[in-house]
Amino acid sequence: MPVLLACLLSVTAERWIGLPSGQQRLACQGMWLVAVLGALVVLPWSAGDARSVLPFFTLDPLGCLFLGVFAILGCCSERWIRPGGRLPLACAAACLAAFASDTAALMVTGCLALVLAFPERQKASAGCLRALLFAAACSPGAVHGSEWMAIVAALVCAAGAGRRQPDFAVAPMLESGCGLLLLCRILLRSDSVITPAMTATLIAGGMMLAFVRVFSTLTTRKGSTANAGLAGLPAALSITSLGLLFLAGASGSALTAHAAAGTLVLGLVTLWPVAIAFLRTGGLIAEGAGSDHLGRLGGLILFAPRLAGLFAATLLILTFLPPAGGFTILWLLVETALGLLPDGFAAALPSLAFLLALGVLVALTGLAALRLAALLLLGSARSPRMAACPDAIWPALAPVSGSLLFAVVAGFVPGGVLRLAEPVLQQLTAAPRLTPQPFFTLVAPDGLSSWMPVGVTALLLMVVLVIRMAQQQALRSRTSAPVLKREILSDIHTGETTPWLGGLTTRAPWLPFGEPLIWSGVDMAPSSLRSVLFLRGRRRIMSRARMLRCGARWLHRLRRMLRGTAPLADHATAVVLVLVALGISLSALMS
Amino acid sequence: MTLLQIVLSALLTVLQLALVVLVGPLLSGFRSFISARMAGVPAPPVLRRWFVIGREWGHAPPVPHSDAPPLVTGMIAGLVAPFSLAAAVCAALLVPAFTLGLLTRSWSDLLLVGLLLVLARFTALLPELAQPAELATFAFGRAVALALVLPCLFLLVALLFSAGATTDLASVLAGMSHENPFVEGAPFVLAGAAMLAAVDPVAKSASEEQGSDGALLMLSRDMAALTWLTLAGDFMWPGSLASVLDCSSFLSGCGALALGVLCWLLRSFLLAVILATGRAFALGDLAAVRLRAASALLLAVLALQLMTAARLMPPVGVMPEDNRVSENTPSAHPTIRRTGIEKR
Numbered sequence: 001m002p003v004l005l006a007c008l009l010s011v012t013a014e015r016w017i018g019l020p021s022g023q024q025r026l027a028c029q030g031m032w033l034v035a036v037l038g039a040l041v042v043l044p045w046s047a048g049d050a051r052s053v054l055p056f057f058t059l060d061p062l063g064c065l066f067l068g069v070f071a072i073l074g075c076c077s078e079r080w081i082r083p084g085g086r087l088p089l090a091c092a093a094a095c096l097a098a099f100a101s102d103t104a105a106l107m108v109t110g111c112l113a114l115v116l117a118f119p120e121r122q123k124a125s126a127g128c129l130r131a132l133l134f135a136a137a138c139s140p141g142a143v144h145g146s147e148w149m150a151i152v153a154a155l156v157c158a159a160g161a162g163r164r165q166p167d168f169a170v171a172p173m174l175e176s177g178c179g180l181l182l183l184c185r186i187l188l189r190s191d192s193v194i195t196p197a198m199t200a201t202l203i204a205g206g207m208m209l210a211f212v213r214v215f216s217t218l219t220t221r222k223g224s225t226a227n228a229g230l231a232g233l234p235a236a237l238s239i240t241s242l243g244l245l246f247l248a249g250a251s252g253s254a255l256t257a258h259a260a261a262g263t264l265v266l267g268l269v270t271l272w273p274v275a276i277a278f279l280r281t282g283g284l285i286a287e288g289a290g291s292d293h294l295g296r297l298g299g300l301i302l303f304a305p306r307l308a309g310l311f312a313a314t315l316l317i318l319t320f321l322p323p324a325g326g327f328t329i330l331w332l333l334v335e336t337a338l339g340l341l342p343d344g345f346a347a348a349l350p351s352l353a354f355l356l357a358l359g360v361l362v363a364l365t366g367l368a369a370l371r372l373a374a375l376l377l378l379g380s381a382r383s384p385r386m387a388a389c390p391d392a393i394w395p396a397l398a399p400v401s402g403s404l405l406f407a408v409v410a411g412f413v414p415g416g417v418l419r420l421a422e423p424v425l426q427q428l429t430a431a432p433r434l435t436p437q438p439f440f441t442l443v444a445p446d447g448l449s450s451w452m453p454v455g456v457t458a459l460l461l462m463v464v465l466v467i468r469m470a471q472q473q474a475l476r477s478r479t480s481a482p483v484l485k486r487e488i489l490s491d492i493h494t495g496e497t498t499p500w501l502g503g504l505t506t507r508a509p510w511l512p513f514g515e516p517l518i519w520s521g522v523d524m525a526p527s528s529l530r531s532v533l534f535l536r537g538r539r540r541i542m543s544r545a546r547m548l549r550c551g552a553r554w555l556h557r558l559r560r561m562l563r564g565t566a567p568l569a570d571h572a573t574a575v576v577l578v579l580v581a582l583g584i585s586l587s588a589l590m591s
Numbered sequence: 592m593t594l595l596q597i598v599l600s601a602l603l604t605v606l607q608l609a610l611v612v613l614v615g616p617l618l619s620g621f622r623s624f625i626s627a628r629m630a631g632v633p634a635p636p637v638l639r640r641w642f643v644i645g646r647e648w649g650h651a652p653p654v655p656h657s658d659a660p661p662l663v664t665g666m667i668a669g670l671v672a673p674f675s676l677a678a679a680v681c682a683a684l685l686v687p688a689f690t691l692g693l694l695t696r697s698w699s700d701l702l703l704v705g706l707l708l709v710l711a712r713f714t715a716l717l718p719e720l721a722q723p724a725e726l727a728t729f730a731f732g733r734a735v736a737l738a739l740v741l742p743c744l745f746l747l748v749a750l751l752f753s754a755g756a757t758t759d760l761a762s763v764l765a766g767m768s769h770e771n772p773f774v775e776g777a778p779f780v781l782a783g784a785a786m787l788a789a790v791d792p793v794a795k796s797a798s799e800e801q802g803s804d805g806a807l808l809m810l811s812r813d814m815a816a817l818t819w820l821t822l823a824g825d826f827m828w829p830g831s832l833a834s835v836l837d838c839s840s841f842l843s844g845c846g847a848l849a850l851g852v853l854c855w856l857l858r859s860f861l862l863a864v865i866l867a868t869g870r871a872f873a874l875g876d877l878a879a880v881r882l883r884a885a886s887a888l889l890l891a892v893l894a895l896q897l898m899t900a901a902r903l904m905p906p907v908g909v910m911p912e913d914n915r916v917s918e919n920t921p922s923a924h925p926t927i928r929r930t931g932i933e934k935r
Contacts, residue, residue, distance in 0.1 A: 301666065321710040322703055334702060334745065338752045345899040348749075352895065355749050359742030362706070366713055367738050370720065370731065378667060378721035448757035449700060456681065456698060463677035471648075471673065471803050478649035520720075520727040528728065528735050532880055 007092035025078055028088070029399055032075035035095070036406075039068040040420070047423030056105035057096065061423035062188070065268055066098035066181050072273050072406075073177065075399045076280045077170050085167045087174070090116035094178055106185060107138035110178050117171045119163060130157050130175060132580040136587070137182055145587055147198060150186035154179035155205045158235040159212070162228030162279075164292050169283025172228045173276050176235035183242060188428065194246045202243030207357050210236035214361060217368040219526045223292045226372055227282035230318050231275035233365065237329060238267050244336050245428060254431050255445040256339035261428040262442075263332040265421045270325040270411040271317070273403040278314035280400045281307060285376065288389040294375045295522045296383035304391035308377050310400055317407070319369040320362050323456040325411030328442065331451050333358060335444035371525040379519045412454040414442045596836055600694040603835060603848075604684060607693065610852065611683045611821075615813035616640040618820070618863055619793075625867035626793045640813065644806045652802030668718040668800075672807035678711035679814040687761055688821045689851035691768075692836035696761035701751050704760065704822065705744040705789075711815050712737055712791065715808050718800075732876070733791075739884035740789045746891040747782050747826075753898050754779075760825075767829040776829070781894035783826035788887035790819045790866055792879070817859065820866075824858040831858060 043064045074091030090113045097109035111131045118127040133153035137146055157179025160172040187194060210233055217229030241263040248257035285300065285307055286292050301308040317324040334355065341351045381387040410417050415437035418425065426433060437443055441452045592600075620640035627634035636642075652665055685699040685707070693699075712734075719730035748758055755763035770776040791812060800808050825832065833851030838844035874882065 320706070321713070322706050327703075327706060331700070331702060334748060335758070338749060338758070341749065341752065343899070345896050348895075348899065352746060352749060355745040356742050359745035362745075363738035363741040366709065366741075367731075367734060370713060370716070370734055373717065374720040374727060374731070378717065379723075379727075444758070446752075446756050448755075448762060449759050450697065451700060451703065452698060456703070459684075459695075460674075460677050460681050463680050464673045467673040467676055467807065471807070474649045475651055475803055518724045520724045520731070524724075524728055524731055528731050532732075532735055532739065532877055 004092065007089060026395070028078045029075050032071050032078070032399075033402070035071035036068050036075070039064045039071060043068075044420055044423065047426065054099075056102040057099040058101035059099060060101075061421070061427050062184055063099040065265065065421060065424050066177065066184075067095050069177055069268055069272050070094040070098060070174070072403050073170055073174055073276055076276050076403060077167075077174075078399065079167060079396075086116045086118075087168060087171060090114075090171075090174055094174060094181075097178065098181060100185075103138045103140075103185075106182070107135050110134050110138070110182060113178055114157075114175060117168065117174050119161070119168070119171070120165070126161065129580070130160070130179075132584075133157075134178065134182055136580060136584050137186055139584055139587065144193065144195065144198075146186055147192055147194070150183050151198060151201055151205070154183040154239060155209060157182075158209055158232060158239060160228070160232075162222070162224035162226075163283075164222075164224050164286070166283040166287040169224070169227075169286075170276050170279045172232060173235070173272065173279060176232065177272070180235060180238055180242075183239065184428075187242070187246070194250070196250070199243050199246045199250065202246065203240050203354065206236045206238075206240030206243060207354070207361070209239065210361055211357075211364075214364040214368055218364060218371060218529070221294055221522045223282060223286050223294050223297065223376070226294065226368070227279055230315070230365070230368060230372070231279045233318060233361075234267050234271040234275045234329075237271075237333065238264055241267065241333065241336070244333070244340070248336065248340060249429065251340060253339060253445070254429070254434070255447075256336055257429045257431065258425060258434055259332055259336045259339060259445045261425045262418050262437075263329060263336060264428065265424055266325075266332065266414055266417060267329050269417050269421070270407050270414070271329055273407040274314050274317045274325065277310065277400045277404045277407075278318060281311045281314060284392050284396070284400075285311065285389075288392070290385045290389075291383065294372075297376050297386050298378070298382040298519060299380040299386065300377050300389065303381070303387065303389045306391050306394070306397060310397060310404065312373065312377060314404060315369050315372060317411075319365050321366065323453050323460060325407055325453070328411060328414055328451065328453060330358070330362065332442065332444075335446070335449060339445040367525060367529070374520055374524070375522065382519055412457065413440055414451075414453065415439045418442075596692075597694070599836060600692055600696075603690055603692065604694040607688050607690070608680065608684060611680075611688065611814060611817060612810070614856070614859070615817040616644055616810065618817050618859060619813040621860065622793050622816075622863045622867050625864055626870040629868055629871040640809070644809050647801060647806040647809075648803055650802050652804055665804075667721050668802075668804040668808070671714045671717045672804040672811070675711045675714040676807045676811040676814070678707050678714065679811045679818065682707035682711065683814055683818045683821075685760070686818055686821050687764060687825060687832055689831075689855035690833040690835050690848060691761060691765050692834065693761070697759075699760040700758050701748050701760050702744070702758060704818075705741075705748075708789070708815050708818060709737060709741060711811055715811050718804075718808070732880075736880045736883070737789065737791070739880060740887050743785050743887040743891040744789070746888075746895060747785065750778060750782055750891070750895050750898055753895070764825055764829045764832060765834075768832060768834070769830065772828055772830075776827075778894040778898040779826045779829070781890045781897065783823040785887040785890035785894065786819060786823040786826060787862065787866060788883040790816050790823075793867065793870070820859050820862050821855065823862060824855065828854070828858055831855065 042059070043061060046059055046061045046064045070091050074088050074095070077085070077087040077091055079085065093109050093113035093116060097106055097113060100106035100109055111134055114127065114131040114134055118124055130153070133149065133156055137149035137153045140146065158176040160175040163169055163171050186192060187198075213229040213232040213236060215229075217226045220226050220229070241260050245257055245260035245264065248260050285297070285304070288304060288307065289297050289300075291297065300311070317326050320326040320330040337351055337354050337358070342348050381389075416439045418437050419439070422433060422436070440454050441450050443450050617637065617640070620635070620637045623640070624634045624637050652668065682704050684693070684695050685704050687693055687696070687699070716730045716734055720727045722730075751760070751763050752758055755766050757763060767776060767779065772780050800806070831851065831854035833847040835844045835848050835851075838847055869879075
């Protein structure tokens with residue numbers, strides 16, 4: 001009911017209701033908040049007999065969990081300055097899809113959500129493909145057909161590109177959420193058979209997707225793509241953890257399967273809201289700066305401290321570094337992989353490769369976060385428009401800060417979250433209730449390793465406080481004696497002003513127009529990585545090879561040919577539609 | 592645990608913190624000294640690092656005389672310097688340096704320690720990233736150098752888990768304290784050598800930040816380097832860690848503690864000398880970064896292979912008579928200590 005009310009309030013014009021400006025947005029966000037709280041309150045008691053909410057829609061633990069995520073998305077998709085829009089409606093449809101017990105209902109509501117979140121006309125073909133794959137996964141097909149289709153649909157949905165329009169900044173998370181919901185619903189059906197190939201595809205596909213996302217963040221020039229790349233990591237890791245869950249289930253390790261299910265649940269509760277807040281903040285920054293080009297931003301901390309603070313906080317959590325919630329997910333993933341580590345070097349190679357890939361992912365994520373921080377927050381404004389970037393008002397930031405606060409608080413009590421979501425864990429693992437985790441601590445499947453986020457955070461903050469106080473004390477005690485900087489020629493210095501100059505600063509004689517301010521560009525990270533990872537001499541040798549020259553010639557011809565077929569891109573949507581419809585019809589006939 | 596043991600653990604933790612704060616800059620100065628000697632250039636005094644940190648500690652950060660907006664750099668340094676030092680302090684508190692039984696032993700997860708050190712290093716680089724292009728690119732290059740070593744940390748976590756069925760550092764080190772570093776502990780010697788690659792190399796030119804925040808950043812860097820060295824030393828020689836809480840009398844406890852501190856200082860300075868001798872090789876920056884990353888990865892993989900090979904070999908009792916050397920030969924294959932999962 002709150003979702004429907006929020007949806008109605010969102011689509012109704014302000015003049016029809018008569019509330020003062022801004023109050024309708026607050027009412028919408030309040031309704032979404034009620035939906036989130038309702039989902040959390042109902043979650044522990046949702047495992048009883050199936051209760052029908054509407055025809056074809058049933059209340060169950062997994063639906064409650066996804067309802068919370070989609071309601072947070074809906075709350076963050078409500079914009080302060082411009083009411084309405086398609087995205088709140090899409091979130092409402094996704095909320096309905098979370099409770100769909102019938103595949104037809106799931107198909108209708110999920111596709112509706114994806115269609116409402118379509119990108120602009122030039123890129124509509126990708127949206128069409130996502131919606132059609134979603135529909136194909138819901139339709140009956142050949143043996144293992146729907147499972148494979150669900151895996152492909154989830155991976156494609158999680159690979160959604162970032163949006164330039166601020167209205168649709170959080171749309172990639174909605175698409176990822178729909179894909180993950182579909183994956184859970186299809187693969188957790190009682191008649192689904194999970195093959196080892198599917199498990200391997202889930203794990204490898206999730207990791208590959210995460211790598212693609214991080215590489216795009218490291219190399220792109222567009223802010224929206226970079227933000228979507230980092231925010232897409234939770235979705236990719238959720239798919240991976242689902243694969244680990246099935247792997248642990250197949251190997252018969254109940255504790256490890258429980259840990260993998262806990263990873264999925266904790267990711268949805270503690271990391272997805274942060275990713276949503278990150279995308280929303282990135283959209284507000286792009287709107288304020290008037291550009292999506294990373295090379296034209298910079299110095300945000302000077303012009304918009306609130307936006308910069310929120311952006312930095314969400315960025316820190318998404319980098320998987322302790323003590324934030326991202327590290328909790330990483331720690332659980334590592335412990336799950338270690339729980340599945342077989343004896344013997346050759347047998348353990350896939351697990352070791354997975355751990356190594358996790359390490360590479362964390363390293364690249366850290367570098368991507370540093371790059372974003374250097375280009376957006378630090379330095380000075382790279383364009384005059386950026387220097388006029390306004391800071392967002394607190395009411396506009398309320399949903400973002402609220403979801404961030406929720407995620408941080410939930411991240412401090414991971415054991416409590418897992419206790420609250422015990423019905424979801426039972427539904428995912430199809431196993432009886434295990435010993436509950438301690439409230440503030442996560443215990444690994446081995447029973448010995450543990451991680452206590454609130455303890456480490458408290459220790460860190462206490463040390464920061466002590467250092468800060470000692471620093472202030474030291475500075476206060478020494479300010480009595482003025483410190484003079486020794487100069488060889490104690491005269492007027494560069495950068496100072498004198499009364500007879502009328503406020504103008506003194507320039508150095510060799511730099512009459514001031515020092516050139518050359519800030520690091522968007523190519524700093526890729527060029528640094530390229531210079532370290534690739535040898536220079538090797539490239540010269542390779543360019544001399546005849547075969548490579550032939551390859552380059554063929555590549556050039558292929559590019560020219562593709563450029564010639566560019567007008568056909570407008571009809572790509574129709575082609576994709578026809579092909580996928582044909583596939584669905586064939587699979588239905590074969591079934 | 593009794594109240595006395597808790598108080599003793601707290602005292603040991605405070606003592607370790609004080610020693611790490613004292614020895615960190617000293618070790619950094621020693622590394623600079625040895626590196627300069629190896630490279631054949633005039634060497635700075637060993638205590639210079641301490642002198643610089645002490646001099647800058649009470650000074651407010653200076654305002655640079657340039658057209659670059661000083662606000663961002665100063666603000667960022669003021670924000671991140673205490674945070675970076677706190678992350679390094681937390682990591683140093685979680686690693687047993689010279690004794691077991693610290694108050695923080697239940698949190699001493701290897702992954703947590705490694706990533707706290709990475710957090711300390713990355714946050715310390717932020718003020719340099721706020722500078723114009725040249726300095727920012729150098730700072731990002733240093734981040735890349737650390738990031739290339741990071742994947743091998745995850746392999747070392749797997750190695751630790753293979754040895755003790757847990758990633759809890761203190762528990763595994765306590766179990767390994769009686770192992771011979773050249774027989775059962777050989778994989779961990781390799782792991783320690785791999786961990787040396789994560790130590791921040793000594794800067795060729797004097798890089799001294801100014802002001803109180805600069806002193807914090809320098810201290811953070813030195814403490815992070817010392818913690819990496821301590822971690823590597825723990826892996827290589829876990830027997831040097833004292834068990835003060837298990838000692839029967841006060842005097843034996845004091846003796847064990849003194850011996851542990853001595854062994855810690857000895858192995859840290861020895862590893863620092865080994866690291867500093869790397870300056871004797873004429874390598875470019877990029878080549879050195881590549882070499883560090885590749886050698887760390889290879890050593891970690893080799894350590895894992897050695898560990899699994901040792902575990903997979905049949906025990907002495909079931910070996911054929913021809914292969915058995917003698918009954919008195921010590922077992923080259925450690926007993927399998929995977930208790931948790933295998934019991935299940």
